[in-house]
Amino acid sequence: MTVLDQTPLPPAAPKAAAGMTGRQRVVLVVLLAAQFMLAVDFSILNVALPVIGRGLGFPLGGLQWIVTAFALGAAGFSLLFGRVADLFGRRRVFLLGLAVLAVSSLVGGLATTPWVLLAARVAQGLATAAVTPAGLALLTTAFPEGPLRERALGLNGALISAGFTSGAILGGLLTDLLSWRWAFFVNVPVALAVLLVAPRLVPESAEGRAGTARPRIDLPGAATVTGGLLALVYGLTLAGEHGWGDPAALGALAVGGLLLVAFWFVERAAVHPLVPVRVLRRRTVVWGNLAGLIAFATETSLVFLMTLYLQRVLGYSALATGLAFGVLGAGTVLGGIHAPRVIRRLGTRGSLVTGLLVQAAATAALLLLGTGHGWLALLLAATFVGGVGNMLAIVGFMVTATSGLPDHEQGLATGVATMTQQVGIALGTPVMSAVVTARMTALGGGTAAGTVLGGVGLALLVNTALVVAGGLASAVFLRRRSG
Template sequence: MATLTSPPSAIDGRARLVLVVLCAAQFMVALDFSVLNVALPALGADLGMSHSALQWAITAFALPSGGFLLLSGRLGDLYGRKKLFVSGLALFGAASLLATFAWDPASFLAGRALQGVGAAAIVPTGMSLLTTTFPEGPQRDRALGIFGTLLSLGFTVGMVLGGVLTDTLGWRSTMGLLALFSFLVLPLAPGLLPESRTPDRPRLDVPGAVTVTGGLLSLIYALSTAAERGFEGADVAITLVIGLALLVAFVIVESRSASPLVSLKMLRRRSIALGNLGGLITLSMMTTVVFVLTLYFQETLGLSGLMTGMIFGIQGVMSVVAGSFAPKVIGRLGARRTLVLALVGQGVLTAALLGIGTTSGALLATVAVSLASMFHLAAIIAYGVTATSGVADEEQGLATGLVTTTQQVGLTIGIPLLGVLATTGDVLYDGVRTVLALDAAIVLVAALLLALGLRKRT
């Protein structure tokens, strides 16, 4: 374990450079989740992908990035977090080049899938390196605040860059940007990052790794396929059942394992379990809002991809603002209370989006989604603090594996679960409003559950 010391609330010297590298990688991965959104129509036309198949341009990345997270986090614990982090960066860069120069849908989707595998190595090891570098307290809160800000900012900046790059250089430049980003960060990581691993080197929980990875892959596949053509297909039902069965088997395996991939004792800690639930809700529901508003702006209001990207750029600026003061709010109110209040704010402002119309509503949507993103960013930071507090350094890989799995699964499941409702009806506008209403209701119910569940400290 490597810990860099500095004044109680300050981040300076080498620790600041470590944070820059970790946050740059996190920003790059978050960027990948959204940079293609605005470019999808141009991508489909160039590679001959149907409108319904375009969902797989996103899902091919999200599927492995969510499915392999827990396994990657544990491999980093056992064999070296820096080693796996650097390997993930190299794979991500190479895969981005493949996607940039893809000659047909198969080669493009292969590149996206390999990007996802690289991201699955980068994200949990990066979070573990952060929490073992910065001690629990003000330093870690500040570091997680910056980390969480860049997670949200990367997603929204991706919307802006996607529009600008597609309109000026074409959709391939969005993937080329990710390759460039990766190869800029890669040379810095080996020399700056401290190596860390668990000192006792427990055995890898192979049954747990197989069941949880298979379960997550099956579940995400089922939800993503449902987003493309609904829940009627036999493959959707079969993979959904398989995914749930494997996740149940995973729980049974972990309860009997001497070196579990996920400590059930850890999950019995209310702060960890409910903190991750809050993270899952805020991420999945906000990405769904961004997805349906992208459709609304372009297909209902007729705005260009560039204008749509600029609107989400305002959202990104508001996220940065929120990231600057959210750690202070957490310091004053506590992470648990901040998480609940942030979810309430996100839910109320999502409900306000129901006021959009078929010929006007861009201003209302811009203001509401920008303010909602501020609460959303505060929720991301608060859930990260809540779900990693009180965890020993040797268990940080487990705790941060859960946090990063929550992040990636949250970014993955919202659109398949709710976004499909916006595109399957005859009138897109009606579908968008249905999604927004359900989205707001889910966030507000989650806020109530967390308020009740987090009343007592654990």
């Protein structure tokens, strides 16, 4: 038995109030609006990349860095900023991140050179790394453990996935009807609106109030975990672009692995660790976040695979592709709305396992796709069902990963969960891209529809296997309910 098996379960949470107060509803709307905007921001540029490349002079091979520049900041700094929010005030970090997002979005929309655009994307990623865990911690501390928190997290998960899907649709519409620059500008009024109302409606956490003693930040821990995550995301991006044999990719992945191992030992010795080892040993934290990593990596990479299929095999336009993903978005919204009810009936573990297995079955159905347009009906049905399952799993992951910890550590818990989310999003597409490329090369190369379909098919098989593995691991290692 591992040390994880000896971790005591947290005490049962007190029963929550029957319904939300008026103030809780307003706080929920404000925080969800910010989270939805961040989700839209991640995907809104995906269908506009070729147009941006032509407009600013990006080389074809450099377009992916518009996405990667964002992912590096968002994935690399989420854990650090989540802990900073715990120590210095969640509302303060939340508002500062929103201000940075508004300014960086304005700069990105006005960019005239590739380097200015990439700098703006890095700043947007850093803002996301601050706003997401701070906002999620404000959300979890506004609602006690139990049905109210599950409902809030269900709505949060639904809007995040709906925002990710809506971003693809909105990006296509703005690019076709106005300009790709509006994919940046659209953030500015939303961020400003939240900045205006949040200080009056969202209370500051106790740590952010004047006169509160604060421990020092664990700088060695922050340096090792942030450096490790940056190297990991960078290495995965290079592997997706050049293959798994690329020396630079392997070197970056090795450095990332070594730094993350070093982080564990640094935290064991630290007086005020960034992440206490006792938290890292919790069954709910370890296996909940592993399941969340798989859920985010597989579903976001599925969007990439289906984009290849729709555009390169069936020949659909970017706008038509974005609209097709509206069905996936509808499935995620439905899953998020009904997730609290499923959790009450099956428990968090049951919701997590059921969601992953439903997602796996839906993804496996996509292995039947062919080169004719008649297969679109199967794609829409499978992505809808898979979206429902994926959101059940994600809400189960969020509840699992944030339960059993006191309010003063919710920024830490949500920082870890946000890091999992962002690393999963950043990891999935490069891994599946490398699988597709390797398979297409083995089939003789070229861009014929049959060759692309062969690459997508193998990646779908890998995707399905990962989801099944995540579901089985959750069933075995989360066999006792967490709360």
